[in-house]
Amino acid sequence: MQEGLRFLLPDAEPVERTDFLEQARLARRGPEVSRGLPLTIRGLRKSFGENEVLRGIDLHIPAGQFVAIVGRSGCGKSTLLRLIAGLETSDAGTISFGEQARPEDVRVMFQEPRLLPWARVLSNVEVGLGGDRASSNAQMRAERALTEVGLDDKRGQWPAVLSGGQKQRVALARALVSDPRVLAFDEPLGALDALTRISMQRLLERVWHDQAFTAILVTHDVSEAVALADRVLVIEDGRIAHDVAVDIPRPRRRGSADLAALEGSILRELLLSADETSDL
Amino acid sequence: MSLIENLPRVRGLRLPRADGLIPWIVPLGILLVWQLACVTGFVPARVLPAPSDVALAGWKLLMSGELVRNIWVSFWRASVGFLIGGSIGFAFGLANGLSQLSSKLTDTTLQMVRNIPHLALIPLVILWFGIDESAKLFLVALGVFFPIYLNTLHGIRTVDPQLIEMGRIYGMTDGELFRRVIFPGALPSIFVGVRFALGIMWLTLIVAETIAASSGLGYMAMQAREFMLIDVVVLSILIYALLGKLADSASRVLERLTLSWHPAFQKH
Numbered sequence: 078m079q080e081g082l083r084f085l086l087p088d089a090e091p092v093e094r095t096d097f098l099e100q101a102r103l104a105r106r107g108p109e110v111s112r113g114l115p116l117t118i119r120g121l122r123k124s125f126g127e128n129e130v131l132r133g134i135d136l137h138i139p140a141g142q143f144v145a146i147v148g149r150s151g152c153g154k155s156t157l158l159r160l161i162a163g164l165e166t167s168d169a170g171t172i173s174f175g176e177q178a179r180p181e182d183v184r185v186m187f188q189e190p191r192l193l194p195w196a197r198v199l200s201n202v203e204v205g206l207g208g209d210r211a212s213s214n215a216q217m218r219a220e221r222a223l224t225e226v227g228l229d230d231k232r233g234q235w236p237a238v239l240s241g242g243q244k245q246r247v248a249l250a251r252a253l254v255s256d257p258r259v260l261a262f263d264e265p266l267g268a269l270d271a272l273t274r275i276s277m278q279r280l281l282e283r284v285w286h287d288q289a290f291t292a293i294l295v296t297h298d299v300s301e302a303v304a305l306a307d308r309v310l311v312i313e314d315g316r317i318a319h320d321v322a323v324d325i326p327r328p329r330r331r332g333s334a335d336l337a338a339l340e341g342s343i344l345r346e347l348l349l350s351a352d353e354t355s356d357l
Numbered sequence: 358m359s360l361i362e363n364l365p366r367v368r369g370l371r372l373p374r375a376d377g378l379i380p381w382i383v384p385l386g387i388l389l390v391w392q393l394a395c396v397t398g399f400v401p402a403r404v405l406p407a408p409s410d411v412a413l414a415g416w417k418l419l420m421s422g423e424l425v426r427n428i429w430v431s432f433w434r435a436s437v438g439f440l441i442g443g444s445i446g447f448a449f450g451l452a453n454g455l456s457q458l459s460s461k462l463t464d465t466t467l468q469m470v471r472n473i474p475h476l477a478l479i480p481l482v483i484l485w486f487g488i489d490e491s492a493k494l495f496l497v498a499l500g501v502f503f504p505i506y507l508n509t510l511h512g513i514r515t516v517d518p519q520l521i522e523m524g525r526i527y528g529m530t531d532g533e534l535f536r537r538v539i540f541p542g543a544l545p546s547i548f549v550g551v552r553f554a555l556g557i558m559w560l561t562l563i564v565a566e567t568i569a570a571s572s573g574l575g576y577m578a579m580q581a582r583e584f585m586l587i588d589v590v591v592l593s594i595l596i597y598a599l600l601g602k603l604a605d606s607a608s609r610v611l612e613r614l615t616l617s618w619h620p621a622f623q624k625h
Contacts, residue, residue, distance in 0.1 A: 162526070164522070164526065180528050181528070184526075185526060187523075189519060191519050191523040193520060193538065193541070194618055194619070195541040195542075195616075195618040195619075196537070196541075196618070204523075204524075204527050204529075204537070205527055206527075207527050207528035208528055235617075235618045236618075237618065237619070237620045251527075
């Protein structure tokens with residue numbers, strides 16, 4: 078609890094000032110400076126045994142876009158993310174990143190931090206460098222990534238002594254350290270408490286903005302999706318049922334009327350389809 | 358005093374010096390009661406000699422060099438047997454934990470052999486090796502093999518698959534994956550095996566030395582029995598206790614050094 082408060086307070090205290098700074102930062106970037114990779118998916122299908130999880134996904138994500146994928150449990154959203162990240166192989170269809178992506182270009186962050194308990198925080202971040210682990214500037218890059226997530230003072234700690242939010246920030250630093258051009262998030266904040274979630278959402282938005290990668294966020298939390306993403310995809314029964322643009326300028330005020338309205342309409346769609354299939 | 362005192366708790370007030378002494382209160386108390394019982398004649402010296410007599414016998418044997426020689430011989434047998442059996446067990450544990458083929462090929466056989474009490478092989482071993490060194494080494498190695506094999510195998514099989522997936526995502530080669538994820542993950546379980554094995558190591562060695570040997574602690578005890586030197590018999594038993602405790606402490610130190618990341622070993 079002490080931890081949650083400590084890194085929430087600096088954000089919460091001078092509200093006006095941070096908002097102003099954020100405004101300036103977020104306004105500075107246009108889509109043309111993105112170093113992310115575009116993503117094109119055609120006719121993607123995946124079954125596990127009899128169960129067809131994805132039934133033909135067609136999707137184009139422009140470079141640098143922040144896309145959230147929502148849907149009920151078992152709708153196939155996590156499978157789609159795992160396919161994009163190359164953790165599963167598809168039964169049919171293609172996924173392409175525009176140009177040839179190196180393995181270091183696509184990174185995933187999971188709901189669990191998946192840190193090596195026997196490696197100090199800094200070596201855990203170095204794991205993220207992939208083939209560059211042995212290079213001479215590995216430590217420097219890892220330190221930079223830790224600073225990026227605000228944990229440079231924890232570099233020598235064991236993961237076991239960190240709080241849940243801190244562990245997840247180390248995992249984020251590990252994903253960021255190779256300067257990925259596509260970052261896939263599989264419910265990265267699902268296991269965190271409400272306050273930590275909010276500050277982590279801000280952190281995600283900030284690093285996405287600073288590093289300009291293409292972000293794909295799978296979440297069951299519609300309010301998180303509309304708060305962070307440029308575009309929300311609703312997946313139902315293995316297909317993209319809705320593709321909603323979130324045209325609300327950043328920084329977004331949590332709890333503002335237009336965010337709430339959009340969240341409400343997406344939730345209605347989800348509930349409607351739930352009533353139709355009536356398996357709730 | 359509550360029953361859950363041993364569970365992890367918030368650090369309280371501690372007296373480090375007293376803390377180190379507490380484990381020795383009971384053994385020292387027993388010695389004291391024992392001495393009193395012998396001195397007052399409550400226990401006849403033919404049944405149990407007084408601790409002071411045992412110490413005296415120890416001193417004599419120490420002076421003659423016999424004690425050191427026998428301890429050294431036993432220690433040498435124990436460690437060589439442990440190293441041989443432990444290495445083979447570790448190697449099989451690794452192979453069967455990492456390779457399906459190896460596991461299918463050998464695990465069933467090993468599980469069958471495991472169920473034979475290894476001390477039951479003593480007659481056979483004497484027929485094979487006589488009362489040579491190799492007989493003792495063979496028995497110790499066999500006894501040590503199984504706890505290390507089983508716990509290495511278990512440790513490797515229970516490494517968090519999510520961590521292995523993470524390692525693969527981040528482009529670890531098989532070698533790196535083993536070195537950075539699988540081996541450190543299996544280490545706590547391997548140490549459990551080592552501590553079990555140390556216990557079995559002494560047990561096996563003493564039995565083997567008692568039955569068929571011409572040197573070593575077990576032999577010393579058996580010879581003392583022949584000559585009715587009960588103080589030497591008791592002395593040998595006490596030395597076993599001490600050596601067992603020493604081996605256990607050594608493995609604990611090693612554990613603390615290599616598992617410092619583990620929450621159970623963290624000093625606050």
